[in-house]
Amino acid sequence: MASGSHVDVNERRLRPIYDCLDNGNNKKAIQEAEKALKKHKDFQCAKVLKALALLRLGRHDESSVILDEIHSQHPTDEATLQAMAICYREVYKLEAIADLYENARKNCPDNEDILSALFMAYVRLGDYKKQQQTAMLLHRLQPNKNPCYFWAVMSIVMQSQSSEDEKLAKGMFLPLAERMVKKYVDEKKINAEEEVQLYLIILNLMGKWEEAYEVVTGELGEKLTSETFFKERKAAELFSKMQKWPEANAKFKFLLKENPDHWQYWKDYIYSCLKMVQSNWKPQEDSQDSEIDYTIDMACEFISQTITMCSKDRSLRGPYLAQLELIKVLRENGDLSVKNLGSPMELLQNYFKLFGDKNCCYEDMKLFTDLISKPQQLEMISSFMKTLELHNSDGDILFASDVKAMQRHLTILQMARYLGIQDTMIAEERLVLARECTQRYQHGLEFGKDLLITDIQYSDNFLLMAAHLLVEVWETTSNQQYLIEAIVQLQKGSKNCPANFQFKVMLIHLYSVLGAYGPCQQLYDSLEVKHIMNDTLGYVISNHMVRLGHFAAASANYGSMLKFFAVNHKETAEYLIAAYKYGSFNKIFEFVRFREKLQNSLQYACAKVESMLLDLMLETSNHQSVEQMVTHMEIDPSEEGAPAVEFGKLCDNRDLRIIESWDKETYDKRLASDFSFQEEKAWLRIRSLTLRILACAVSLGQQMSNSKTMNNGLGAEKKALHEILESLGKELSEHIREYEKKFNKVYDYSLRGPSPTRITKYLSDGHYQVVCSMIDTILHLFNLQPEDLEQSENEKQESPSQKVPEILASLLTKYRGTLLSETDGKKSINATVIENLSLLAETMSHSAILIGVCHRILKPLKTSWNKRCRKKKTETPPPLPPVFSNFTKLIASFDACAKDMHVATRDLDPVLLSIDLSSLSLADSDSKDSPDDAAIRKDVLKSIETSYQSTSREVCELIHNKLQYFNGLKL
């Protein structure tokens, strides 16, 4: 067995390399690989393992040389293939894996492992057709192995799902998949539950409910055992699909008897009942089937029976809510009335009586408050109020005697708020209620003395309610005092109960309203946002960081968000493979859709673009480093270029429902989040265009100064950079015109989020003019020929860029201001000044990059002009063409403008100007802080102050860098 011992020798030689790789000792792994290669210079696997080690050391170029070499040799040895697949996976070259195994298969067509790996390679790529072909090859190799066959079937199903052509999907793929399964059914070859599940998936997609029902109830259905009551549930669903309402009704009734609290069953049961009532269905006279409830009375009876039956143990909420649901459904369907149940008012009152002391009571009841009229709603709330003793005859607060009584009170307050009863309150009344809530919160802490630090305090919602009320008082009176009081209260709550995330998220919102990002970071960090939460919760901070001039924090946060997005697509591919392996076919659809949503996430696209813009703005104090950075970022400014954003496909994965504010019915959350999605997309469009414009201009400048001929040296196959720049400029202008109408004023989002972008300010203050004028200038200079210089002498060279320092200067005049403003003797924080100056500094830094490009274009012109002057040897040198002197003047005005900005920003530093924020706390004498509150207030103001200092420092530093930048642009 010579070949056997050969394998052993190879294995023995590879062992130390594997060990080093496993231990992360990549350098040693390279040495070991080289040792093995000395003995055997064509040892493929050793070479690949060396490539892997190089890769992990970040030496990508050396690694890919080796991989390319081996790849072209079409290896078939298993160890080599595996190692190469690992390399390709790490650099996410999924096509290369497929190609690798495709080559191997051609050499060893009967190798099951290779075919299997090839199938998986196509799964990673989502190439369903190739998946199908490979699975069929596997099946032919192993006709007795069912999984391969069903992989092929599933691959066909996936083709039907991804096919744009409905006819092809319904007419070809699905029938083919069905036939393939049927063949196995007929031959009695089905042996696993997963296979039956796949059959059901296919029949479901084809709408073949009857057939599906037969599968579920027939012999094959016996295999459906992993989920409890799966068969019954499926049968009930199928009856509904077939509109066999009596049968569906009986099934749902059966399921409800098993699980009387299952809400979906109740909804389906009621719906089936309604359908029978509408069609006047009656059982045949001789029928003994008493399990069908075909009248409303029968449904009422069943619900009541269930209530009686369940009353012994813990009261279940399901049947009680089912009563209300029944009324709701009947009303929605043509005013069918119910007798025997009691009025909705009575039912709601009863529900409160039974469940008012549960935290979720509010959530449940609000679904049904529409069933009673406005006056009835008021009456209901006041009747609830009467059940509690809240004040004594002198109007003093009486505190709840236990947690349950307290929770009842909270439920009432939440309902009252939801029903808009607080809307009619004037500011003073709201304030009184807020202060009462604060006291009740404080008192309620007594009940929670023994709770763990990880638990939520029973009375936390009082404090949240107080905070919402205080914010509203601030909104109506414009007295910032109340906003700060809300922050103080929430800080107190968060200190007492760090487990409550509601406090923290709301604090982030409120601090950012005050222009202070500083405290937000710590709060956000304490939420421990990680993994997928980067996508769903990143929005909590992402609109505030750059806006409020906290660039370092922005950089760090975008970094960690991008880290999540960068790995997830790579990592999750492996689980698609797992789903095939374990036959979890239902999950394959889910995984595919999930991966698409992550890949097309709005948050991802924003983080990508914003972090690049941030880098271009921050890390650069001269034009050379901008050029390096643009090269490094590999931005392709052309239409489809990176970082590409497919606006049509963007998904809004933000979880905007995390803050519970007992929102008024009148605030349409859906409308707000839809608008926010539109706004975010528009802003992203502007930002992404700005990024591409900057990158394109920088590349154009580089190209101009590198090519001696002054003509652009690009071939015809690619659009020339100046053309791209021109069209990007046009695109930006067009979108601006469109957005100016749509986003002309800031949408009134609720403070619970989402938060607005900077688009309105950007548009209304004309920031885009800066970039647009600069593009015109660059294109003008681009077209300038050396001969033009002399001719232009007499022309007044009025370049559009001369406007730019004027625009910036006038914006500065508009934005300049102090942090503390005083109106009617009341001091308040003027947070807009923070936002304004940060935005201005950013716009200025974009103009710096673009003026740097102008410099790049002019510099060679100047050099050649100088040369020509020297050649002419005239005694008096010819006058400097205006284009050069204008540029020098331009830089001088930029420089002056930046210096002014610097002063204005430095003036923001509250310490420098010795603004004492604590003087704010004295403005309102009626807020009697407890000593505790006073200490917290001091901390709050201190942290706001520190945040302003950071903003001032960071923006100053940025402007300082840009001053250096301008200094480097001498002709």
Add this chain to the structure above:
Amino acid sequence: MTTIRPFVCEDLFRFNNVNLDPLTETYGLPFYMQYLARWPEYFQTCESAGGRIMGYIMGKAEGGGEKWHGHVTALTVAPEFRRLGLAGTLMNNLEQISEQKKCFFVDLFVRVSNKVAVNMYRKLGYEVYRTVLEYYSGDVDEDAYDMRKALSRDKEKKSMIPLKRPVRPDELD
């Protein structure tokens, strides 16, 4: 008043009200997807009538011979939906699935300090089988109870007989 249904990938986008709880760990995507791909029936969630995620349970079946058992990997309920018996419902569901799979018992790990949870599991019929020393790493490492409940296949409840001495995490099988 709860809809129990299989956990789907999409739920990962909106389980924050549950996962922002400090004792609920948020894992990397591979962790959830591994469970979804391999033990989809063991990953169930509760949804409120208003469509919010109230809580969820993740589990698996593993072990050979008489150690073939259901395991509760994670069980969590959002604060506002606690004290409604949801955890019991979810546990019961997992036990039924394990019965179907002919498991001998169901086990779970819980922080020794999490008294509320330990008591709840006791009420559901679970007993401390052994203590695992320093199972949870953190600023201060914490011990875990390995709690078990025998299923009908383990007639003599052999799986629940407590061990006399605590074990270290590396002794777990």
